[in-house]
Each structure stands twice: as structure tokens, then as C-alpha cells.
Amino acid sequence: MSVLGGDGPHAEQLTQPARAGCGWTDGQKGTMHVTTMSSAEPTRRDFLYIATASVAGIGAAATLVPLITQMNPDASTIAAGAPIEVDLSPIADGQVIKVFWRGKPIYVNHRTKKQIEEAQNVDVAKLPDPQPDSARVKPGHDQWQVLIGICTHLGCIPIAHQGPYDGYFCPCHGSVYDTSGRIRQGPAPLNLALPPYAFLSDTKIRIG
Amino acid sequence: MSGHPSYQPQSAFMRWMERRLPLGGLIYSSFVAYPTPRNLNYWWTFGGILAFMLGVQIVTGVVLAMHYTPHVDYAFDSVEQIMRDVNYGWLLRYLHANGASMFFLAAYIHLFRGMYYGSYKEPREVLWILGVILLLLMIMTGFMGYVLPWGQMSFWAATVITNLFSAIPLVGESIVTWLWGGFAVGNPTLNRFYSLHYLLPFVIAGVVGLHIWALHMVGQNNPAGVEPKTEQDTVAFTPYATIKDSFLLAVFCIMFAWFVFYIPNFLGHPDNYIPANPAVTPMHIVPEWYYLPFYAILRAIPNKLLGVMALGASILILAFLPWLDTSRVRSARYRPAYRQFFWAFVIVCIGLGWLGSKPPEGNYVLFARIFTAYYFAFFLVILPVLGKIERTKALPNSISESVLREGKPIGAPAPPPASAKV
Numbered sequence: 137m138s139v140l141g142g143d144g145p146h147a148e149q150l151t152q153p154a155r156a157g158c159g160w161t162d163g164q165k166g167t168m169h170v171t172t173m174s175s176a177e178p179t180r181r182d183f184l185y186i187a188t189a190s191v192a193g194i195g196a197a198a199t200l201v202p203l204i205t206q207m208n209p210d211a212s213t214i215a216a217g218a219p220i221e222v223d224l225s226p227i228a229d230g231q232v233i234k235v236f237w238r239g240k241p242i243y244v245n246h247r248t249k250k251q252i253e254e255a256q257n258v259d260v261a262k263l264p265d266p267q268p269d270s271a272r273v274k275p276g277h278d279q280w281q282v283l284i285g286i287c288t289h290l291g292c293i294p295i296a297h298q299g300p301y302d303g304y305f306c307p308c309h310g311s312v313y314d315t316s317g318r319i320r321q322g323p324a325p326l327n328l329a330l331p332p333y334a335f336l337s338d339t340k341i342r343i344g
Numbered sequence: 345m346s347g348h349p350s351y352q353p354q355s356a357f358m359r360w361m362e363r364r365l366p367l368g369g370l371i372y373s374s375f376v377a378y379p380t381p382r383n384l385n386y387w388w389t390f391g392g393i394l395a396f397m398l399g400v401q402i403v404t405g406v407v408l409a410m411h412y413t414p415h416v417d418y419a420f421d422s423v424e425q426i427m428r429d430v431n432y433g434w435l436l437r438y439l440h441a442n443g444a445s446m447f448f449l450a451a452y453i454h455l456f457r458g459m460y461y462g463s464y465k466e467p468r469e470v471l472w473i474l475g476v477i478l479l480l481l482m483i484m485t486g487f488m489g490y491v492l493p494w495g496q497m498s499f500w501a502a503t504v505i506t507n508l509f510s511a512i513p514l515v516g517e518s519i520v521t522w523l524w525g526g527f528a529v530g531n532p533t534l535n536r537f538y539s540l541h542y543l544l545p546f547v548i549a550g551v552v553g554l555h556i557w558a559l560h561m562v563g564q565n566n567p568a569g570v571e572p573k574t575e576q577d578t579v580a581f582t583p584y585a586t587i588k589d590s591f592l593l594a595v596f597c598i599m600f601a602w603f604v605f606y607i608p609n610f611l612g613h614p615d616n617y618i619p620a621n622p623a624v625t626p627m628h629i630v631p632e633w634y635y636l637p638f639y640a641i642l643r644a645i646p647n648k649l650l651g652v653m654a655l656g657a658s659i660l661i662l663a664f665l666p667w668l669d670t671s672r673v674r675s676a677r678y679r680p681a682y683r684q685f686f687w688a689f690v691i692v693c694i695g696l697g698w699l700g701s702k703p704p705e706g707n708y709v710l711f712a713r714i715f716t717a718y719y720f721a722f723f724l725v726i727l728p729v730l731g732k733i734e735r736t737k738a739l740p741n742s743i744s745e746s747v748l749r750e751g752k753p754i755g756a757p758a759p760p761p762a763s764a765k766v
């Protein structure tokens with residue numbers, strides 16, 4: 137501030153913050169009462185503090201975006217999650233096969249007539265997660281039950297053809313699913329999830 | 345506390361140093377002249393043991409990191425290579441794996457000691473909360489370390505624990521995908537767990553620094569639960585506390601060594617010597633013993649979201665202990681009713697640990713529910729109410745009085761043939 141030089145401008149400069157804040161003139165032009173009371177009115181310095189802190193805060197928050205987003209699945213992981221095709225013809229009546237899509241086990245269950253009837257003849261209203269069997273298979277393909285083999289409780293892999301409903305049983309915390317993959321007993325809150333899939337022909341599906 | 349000599353540098357170098365960086369003075373005032381209550385018993389030695397165990401874990405961990413490969417294709421094999429090929433690799437890994445158990449054992453004893461003697465009460469609330477933060481950090485670090493060998497238990501522990509976050513409404517699934525870095529637990533998950541497992545112990549060390557700083561602000565609690573009033577009530581940290589800490593540390597290390605050299609896999613699970621297989625969940629998955637009580641609470645509640653909330657609450661509730669306990673008397677020595685409830689609480693915690701190791705069926709679930717109810721009732725009902733209605737015993741006037749006269753006022757007639765017990 138020495139570039140300003142002289143006492144006059146220097147003295148005037150000292151009074152500047154006061155004028156902006158709690159300083160007041162008593163009628164005589166240029167005469168100031170400089171008080172040390174904290175001001176009720178915001179000063180220019182307050183504005184600068186808040187503006188500086190805001191810019192720094194917004195900058196810091198913006199920096200978090202790449203730091204947090206880098207933990208989401210990367211491009212190669214997403215690319216490896218492309219749809220897969222499964223040939224159904226070798227799967228025998230009553231057999232369950234397991235394929236992997238996006239690192240998740242997908243059960244393809246070729247259900248027997250008895251299993252289909254059992255799954256259909258359930259009082260849907262009494263289920264913990266009410267869903268009719270027809271909503272869990274593709275129309276006209278009642279014998280094919282395709283579902284994600286991950287327990288909806290905490291992510292273990294249920295075992296096929298286990299448990300009182302001849303469906304799936306999770307060994308971790310004892311959740312029991314029926315042949316439609318609906319939750320019947322245990323701590324899991326929801327039915328086994330269905331992957332997105334479509335029939336390309338009667339003996340071929342595409343998952344994803 | 346005055347009366348204990350202040351630091352006098354002996355050598356010319358230390359005098360030179362002291363004027364520039366007074367490290368000698370800090371160490372002297374913190375670990376030599378620092379006044380400790382004269383009635384501290386052996387339950388007070390676990391803080392030192394914990395500091396030692398943190399050192400053991402960091403030293404063995406840094407060395408293991410020189411030989412470990414955090415990749416799903418190599419992690420399991422690199423751990424086996426440490427066991428078979430690396431010089432003393434077996435010793436370092438067994439020290440690290442069993443060291444985690446010893447660390448938790450000491451932490452739980454330290455925690456129960458704080459609860460028994462009311463060490464969390466005014467003015468030690470911040471000290472206590474820092475301790476709860478340390479426990480949380482230990483739980484996170486231990487969990488991520490358990491994932492690194494990439495055995496079956498590692499993989500499925502990672503799956504189950506990360507899936508706890510899927511219970512959060514709306515954003516749960518997105519959070520789990522973000523934690524995994526994929527659509528399932530995989531290589532990105534292993535990599536980031538390795539990174540964080542290396543980072544967190546140093547965070548723990550930092551918080552330990554705060555914990556000790558807070559301790560030295562307010563001073564140690566003691567078995568009588570009354571503050572030191574005169575110099576008669578305290579002794580210098582060195583040699584009194586130092587020798588006591590050293591003795592129990594040596595005893596503790598004998599037990600540690602016994603596990604490491606004779607039964608190194610006793611606390612582990614055989615399933616973790618099977619390489620991780622995303623297609624097959626082991627028939628019976630259980631966490632390490634030090635998480636079992638929390639695991640039992642999780643499974644006791646037949647609703648996913650509420651179970652996860654109870655699991656989190658069972659740890660976080662400890663942070664509120666200073667305000668949940670309304671009694672003004674610190675030590676359970678002078679709280680006969682609290683003492684009963686406290687020991688019931690200890691038994692419940694151990695019982696939950698046992699139930700957590702059992703399959704979730706039949707009476708196991710029933711007892712887990714009863715014990716879980718007591719766990720929370722202890723904090724939310726018993727402690728707030730008991731503080732208001734309990735008839736406590738008369739507190740000693742000073743620590744000296746409680747030690748020298750077994751709580752009887754100094755000046756009262758001495759009992760005939762004193763059965764001296766210190």
C-alpha cells in the first residue's frame with residue numbers, strides 16, 4: 137500500500153471499511169465516527185469472505201465428482217455386460233442350468249408339469265411379495281423359468297431343487313423360494329429378480 | 345498436576361533440540377511424569393496393548409503388501425506363495441491374521457472396562473466417542489482385510505456385507521454397484537478394498553493420536569471413579585504405569601504367540617482355503633468371531649431393512665452412551681444394580697456371538713431375538729431409568745482413601761487385624 141503514499145489517502149483508506157459498514161456521518165461531509173462495534177449490516181469484506189469461501193467450496197465439491205464417479209463400473213466392465221444367447225434345446229425336463237451374465241448367475245429352469253401347476257395354484261394374496269406365476273414367465277413359455285440366482289436378502293446364491301417348495305434355498309440366512317422364484321419363507325424381502333430376456337426362437341433366448 | 349519434576353534435558357544436544365523442537369519435553373510429560381491415578385488395575389493396561397497391536401498390524405501389513413497381488417486371478421495364489429515361498433512369510437501372515445483377532449479382543453476388553461467404570465462420563469465424552477470411531481474404523485479395516493486372500497469366505501463376506509447397503513430404499517442398488525465398481529463383486533472391488541485396507545490403519549493411527557490427546561486433556565478415569573484431588577492420589581506414569589502395562593503386554597503376547605505358533609488357523613475358516621467361486625455360496629457362511637454379535641443382531645430381525653438398521657444402530661448407539669446413562673456415579677463398584685445389568689449385558693454380547701455362529705433356525709433365532717432385545721433395552725431403557733432410581737453406595741472421599749482404607753473414611757478406627765488387600 138506504500139504506492140499510495142502520503143498520509144491523506146492512507147488515512148482515508150483506513151476509514152473505508154467503516155463507511156461501508158457501521159460508519160455514519162453526522163451531517164458534516166467527510167467527518168466520520170469510526171466505531172469498533174461489530175456491524176449488523178454486512179460489509180464489503182464480509183461479502184468477499186463469503187464469495188471466496190463459496191468459490192472454494194464449489195471447486196472442492198466439483199473435484200469430488202471425478203473422485204466419486206471413478207468407483208462406478210468402468211467402460212470395459214460395462215462392455216463385458218453385453219447380452220448373451222442361451223440355447224435351450226439341451227436342457228432336459230426338470231433340469232436347471234446356470235449361466236453368467238454381468239457376473240450374476242442366471243438360472244434357466246426347465247420346469248416339469250407338476251412344478252408349473254404348483255407354481256400356478258398358489259394363493260397369490262398370501263405371498264410376501266405377491267406376484268402370479270404368469271408375471272414371472274414369458275407368455276406361452278410356462279416351462280421356462282429364467283431368473284437371477286441372487287438371494288434378495290444379502291446376495292448369496294440360492295441352491296436349486298432345495299427347500300420345502302422344490303424351488304430354491306439360500307444357505308446363508310435360510311430364505312426359501314418356490315419354483316417360480318417367489319419368496320415364501322425367511323428374511324429375504326422380495327422374489328428373485330428376473331433378468332431382461334427375450335425368446336429369439338422356441339429354443340433360444342437372449343439375456344440382456 | 346504439579347509436584348512431578350518437569351523435563352530437564354541432560355545433554356547439550358537435547359538442550360539445543362528442546363529450544364527448537366520440544367519433543368523430549370512432550371514425551372517426558374506424556375509418558376514419564378504424566379500423573380496416573382494410583383489405583384489403576386490391570387484392566388487399564390489394554391490401551392497400551394492396543395497401541396502395540398496397531399503397531400504389529402501396520403508393520404506386518406506393510407511387509408505382506410510387498411508380496412501380495414490384488415487381482416482376482418493372482419490374489420489367492422500370492423497368499424499361498426507368501427505361506428510357502430516367502431522367507432518367514434508364514435510367520436508374518438499368521439501374525440497379521442491372528443493379530444487382527446488379538447486387536448479386537450483387546451478392544452472389546454478396553455470397551456467393557458470403560459463401560460464398567462463409567463469412563464465415558466463427563467468430562468470424557470469426546471474421548472469415548474473417538475473410541476467408538478476407532479472401533480468403527482477397525483471393523484471396516486478388518487472386513488476389507490479379510491476379503492484380500494480371495495477365498496470363498498472372503499468373496500462371500502464381501503458380497504453379503506456390500507449387499508447390506510442394498511437395503512437402503514431407492515438408491516441402495518446404485519450404491520452397491522458403486523461400491524463394487526461392477527455388476528457383482530469382482531476385480532475392481534478387490535482392488536479398491538486393498539487400497540483402503542492399506543489406508544485405514546494410518547487413519548486409525550491418527551485418531552489414536554486424538555484419543556490420547558483427549559485422554560491427556562481430561563486425565564484417566566480410575567476404578568473408584570472419583571477424580572484425583574491431591575498428589576497423594578497419583579503416581580508418575582513411569583515407572584508405575586509403564587511396568588504394569590509392560591507386564592500384561594508380555595502376558596498378552598504369550599497368548600498371541602500361542603495362537604500364532606500352535607493353532608494359527610483356529611480362529612479362521614477352512615472354507616477360506618478354497619479359491620473364491622462366484623457360482624457357489626458355501627453352505628454355512630459366518631464372519632470372523634469378532635463380528636458375530638453384530639451378525640446375530642442382523643439375522644435376528646426378520647426384515648431386511650430393519651435388520652441392517654439394527655446392525656448399524658448396535659454400534660452407533662455406543663457413541664450416545666455418555667447421555668443415555670443418567671447416573672452421576674461413574675464406577676460400577678458403587679452401583680450395585682448397574683453391576684448386575686452390566687454383567688448380564690456382557691453375557692448377552694457373548695451369547696449373541698455364539699448365536700451368530702449357529703445356523704439361523706429354530707431356537708437359535710428365538711434366543712438371538714431375546715438377546716437383541718436386551719442389548720438395545722440396556723442402552724435405551726435400563727441405563728436412562730436406572731440412573732434416576734438406583735441407590736448407589738457412598739463414594740470414597742478420595743482415591744487414596746479408597747486404596748488405603750478400602751473405602752472407609754480416613755480417621756475412622758482401623759478394623760482389627762487388617763486384611764491388607766491392595
